[in-house]
Amino acid sequence: MHDSDAMPINSETRDGAVILSPVGDVDMAHSPSLRSALRSAQEGKPPRLVVNLTDVRYMDSSGLATLVESMRSAKNARTSMVLCGMNPKVKAIFEIARLDQFFTVVDDLDQALTV
Amino acid sequence: MHDSDAMPINSETRDGAVILSPVGDVDMAHSPSLRSALRSAQEGKPPRLVVNLTDVRYMDSSGLATLVESMRSAKNARTSMVLCGMNPKVKAIFEIARLDQFFTVVDDLDQALTV
């Protein structure tokens, strides 16, 4: 049986931009996986870090906290961090937490690479 | 607030064939809705009755019982009854109950109208 606490996160580099695509629910059980994926992606101080949320069905405040932390490191490292692919349920939590302005949020991956 | 025990069932007639498309989970709470929709569709003894399961996420044995009952009336009335659009989870229950052979099952609505 697979490790049920780890969430699948696809990682890809395109024109220097690192794209992380977590799959599933980013909740308290899964946000540690996202956190370590973000940290290792940021070690190389890439010019751009895209978090592609297309396959994220659900996110709670532990996911938000992880992204806020990552956004701060990105600012320090002059990495431009962009979020894309939010479904309406995920978008709702960013709005409730008033974080929709704090992040750069675009609709899809194409925009995330060019914005 | 809407009546939470009724399930939405779209009904349509095409070239004499009646097409019923239930939406949601056909379980013990919802199969009575499907049953009465099937009964009224069968009152007119249409040449063909298609039950389009494309928007059915889930079905249990109360749904199967409803369809078996309807298939029997269809046979008596010489209505050709066809099921289509089953997702793998719905298909699994027909197989477990060995009813996949009892019904005429096709992939999609087009086939259901021409088979």
Place this chain on the structure above:
Amino acid sequence: MSERPHIRVELMSNPVYLSGARELVSSVARRLGFDDLDCSKIALAVDEALCNVIRHGYNRKTDRPIWIALWPVDEDADGNPDGIRIVIEDEAKQVDPDKMKGRELADVRPGGLGVHIIREVMDEARYERREGDGMRLTLIKRAPKPADAPRIAPGARSTRSATPSRR
């Protein structure tokens, strides 16, 4: 208010079971007439409350009990439920209900969002000490009236919003 819950769940304080709790709550809310987005928000509020119990109440111990109880809120004239009431209880140390608050939203940093989310999503959210040990959080969300069939007069609606919804 003290009648038996329609559904009561006892779960271990392990984050692995959060998704099960969310799906249950969301699905019950759906059957009580909330739309998809509201169901997801209600599940979020419950998830945040459970995370707080696990983190703050139980210091991340994964084998302690948490209870979630669900009721339809009193029915309207047509016998349809008028919302959902959710009570979450634990056996953790008791804390001052007034201490249950997050950071200022403008001061962006990781954490400090759970209680805001809970209060923003629900119409009522009340923390209290249980008799004996542990804490209790009572959450209420009223159902939106369908636009096509308004059943209450504007007056009734404003009475409703007079209920303190955030504190």
Place this chain on the structure above:
Amino acid sequence: MSERPHIRVELMSNPVYLSGARELVSSVARRLGFDDLDCSKIALAVDEALCNVIRHGYNRKTDRPIWIALWPVDEDADGNPDGIRIVIEDEAKQVDPDKMKGRELADVRPGGLGVHIIREVMDEARYERREGDGMRLTLIKRAPKPADAPRIAPGARSTRSATPSRR
């Protein structure tokens, strides 16, 4: 086997709450390592058992209690759960466990499928009278071993299938 369940649900015998129970069970099974189709089948087996309690045990009364308890089945050497155990209990009249059977599958007519489905989906399904009142159904489904990492020898697998899985 008698340790505290990881999740225990008490629900009213109202078909409206079946979907909530299914989503919970399915979601917990997912976290215990079952794939989507298996989760849906496990939820189906539980749904059928609950419908039978409502229909046969409680004669469709909608305000009687039903309990569902969930455990991971004993862990393997790596600490991963090896399946799911589900116990469903009621306070209905007690019946002879040998009477819990459906119609012959070949004799197609409405009904008589629930118990077949339960036995087909689960590796074990055992009905018994509870101490005092009501019935208990114990269900077990073992997790499929991932194809890429077989952890048991063929001999171990055949020992497992020696457990009577259908009766």
